[in-house]
Amino acid sequence: MSHITRVETIEDVQALMATRNYICDRALATAVFLALGLEKPLFLEGEAGVGKTEVAKVLAAGLGRRLIRLQCYEGLDAAAALYEWNYSKQLLRLKSHEACGQGEAPDIFTEEFLIRRPLLEAIRSEAEDEHVVLLIDELDRSDEEFEAFLLEVLSDFTVSIPEIGTLRAKSTPVVVLTSNRTREIHDALKRRCLFHWIDYPSPDKEYEIVMAKTPGVSQRLAREICRLMADIRRLDFLKKPGVAETLDWARALILLNRESLDPDTVKETLGCIFKYQEDLNRFRTEGGGLVKAACAQAVDF
Numbered sequence: 001m002s003h004i005t006r007v008e009t010i011e012d013v014q015a016l017m018a019t020r021n022y023i024c025d026r027a028l029a030t031a032v033f034l035a036l037g038l039e040k041p042l043f044l045e046g047e048a049g050v051g052k053t054e055v056a057k058v059l060a061a062g063l064g065r066r067l068i069r070l071q072c073y074e075g076l077d078a079a080a081a082l083y084e085w086n087y088s089k090q091l092l093r094l095k096s097h098e099a100c101g102q103g104e105a106p107d108i109f110t111e112e113f114l115i116r117r118p119l120l121e122a123i124r125s126e127a128e129d130e131h132v133v134l135l136i137d138e139l140d141r142s143d144e145e146f147e148a149f150l151l152e153v154l155s156d157f158t159v160s161i162p163e164i165g166t167l168r169a170k171s172t173p174v175v176v177l178t179s180n181r182t183r184e185i186h187d188a189l190k191r192r193c194l195f196h197w198i199d200y201p202s203p204d205k206e207y208e209i210v211m212a213k214t215p216g217v218s219q220r221l222a223r224e225i226c227r228l229m230a231d232i233r234r235l236d237f238l239k240k241p242g243v244a245e246t247l248d249w250a251r252a253l254i255l256l257n258r259e260s261l262d263p264d265t266v267k268e269t270l271g272c273i274f275k276y277q278e279d280l281n282r283f284r285t286e287g288g289g290l291v292k293a294a295c296a297q298a299v300d301f
Contacts, residue, residue, distance in 0.1 A: 007036055007063075016062040021212040022054060023205060031196035032059070041154050041175035043190060046198035048180045049242020055198075056135035056176035065174065066125075069135045070118035072142040078149050082159060084115045109163035119153055123169040133174045140179040147189050154192045201243060203230045209243060214250040224261040225250055229273075231290045237279045248272045266291050 007013055010026060013033045017024035024032075032055070035042035044052040060067035070081055090108040097106050116124065122134040139147070153159060157169035177193060179185055201209060206226040210217060225246060233240045241249075249272040258265055267284070274280045283290075 007033065009033070017055075017058055020058040020061055022051070022058045023201075023208045023212060025205070028055070028196055028198065031194055035176075035194050036174065038194070039172045041177055041193040043177045043179070043185075043193035043195045044198055045179045045181055045185075045195070047200065047240065047242055049244035050198045050200060051243055052178040052198055053135065053137055056133055056137075056178075059174060059176070060133035063131075063133070063174075066132045067135060068118050068122045068132050068173075069137060072136065072138050072140075072146070074141060074143060076142045076146050078146075080117060081119050081146070081149075082117050083120045083161065084117070085109075086113050086115050089113055111164065111167075114161075120159060120167070122173045122175075123153070123157055123159060124167060125170060125173075131171050131173065133176065136175065136177045138180060139177050139185060140182045144186065147186050151188060151192070154189070200233050200240070203227055206230070206243065206246060210246060210250050213247050214254060216254050217250050218259045220260050221253060221258060222250065225253070227293075228261065228266075228290060231293065232273070232283070232287075235282075235286075237274070237282065238276045239274070239279060241273045245273050261291065263288065263291050 007016060010029045010033045013029040013036075014024050014026070017029070017032075031042060034040075042055075044055060046052055056069075057067060059065070090113050093106055093108055093113075111124070114120065118134070122132050125132055136150070154175065157172055159167050161167060200206075203226045206229065207222055210222040210226060211219070214222075229241060229246050249269060252269055252272050253261075253265070256265065256269070266287075270280055270283060274283060
């Protein structure tokens with residue numbers, strides 16, 4: 001696929017996303033456009049599986065930039081996110097210097113001896129004109145201490161290394177942060193970003209997504225799937241299915257050669273939709289009417 005090197009309008013953003021089959025509404029396209037134009041990080045929040053991570057992937061592919069991903073988790077620290085010293089390389093340099101009988105010991109605390117982790121790699125990309133997309137994924141899984149560490153990086157795209165000093169970005173990366181809102185992110189970090197909430201899609205939008213992302217799906221089946229998913233999300237399940245589950249289910253039904261939904265097929269494939277036994281049991285008890293309604297309304301969707 002070709003790359004879109006210049007993004008001059010909101011419509012350009014929508015066109016870029018569409019080249020990778022990402023159905024992007026104008027509100028999200030506006031947030032992306034402003035983040036690119038203002039060179040500010042974009043903070044995307046929403047339920048799991050609604051397409052937050054995909055935004056960064058599509059941007060990288062559409063702009064022809066390298067994607068660097070930092071997957072957050074509990075206990076993530078600066079060493080894992082930023083850099084570590086390559087002790088083996090340092091020791092080898094010292095031994096080599098000693099074996100040659102040279103005088104003053106070499107400086108082994110330079111960038112040459114750093115093992116770059118995602119944040120440093122995004123800031124110190126090798127080529128001056130190499131632009132990257134930095135994805136800081138599921139920030140809410142990390143600790144508050146890691147958030148504080150990110151403030152310096154996202155404020156000026158600089159990092160401080162005691163043995164070297166301050167390293168500045170050679171080119172400003174496009175930064176996308178995501179959160180499933182399992183905890184609140186501190187205001188100080190949010191202030192450095194543009195914010196956008198990605199909600200569950202409407203049935204119409206989800207139908208477009210399914211048709212774009214799952215070749216071979218029938219229009220009737222896609223309508224029934226999206227109608228049922230919309231009804232399911234109105235109920236209080238432990239984990240409401242996202243777009244990711246919708247697409248997984250659509251692909252599974254295609255693999256089973258289904259052209260439309262029926263109660264038996266839904267029952268046999270619930271593992272594509274729900275990830276908790278409690279949700280499965282509740283749907284088996286209460287979901288029969290939802291399936292019938294989705295199939296009956298699909299024709300007029």
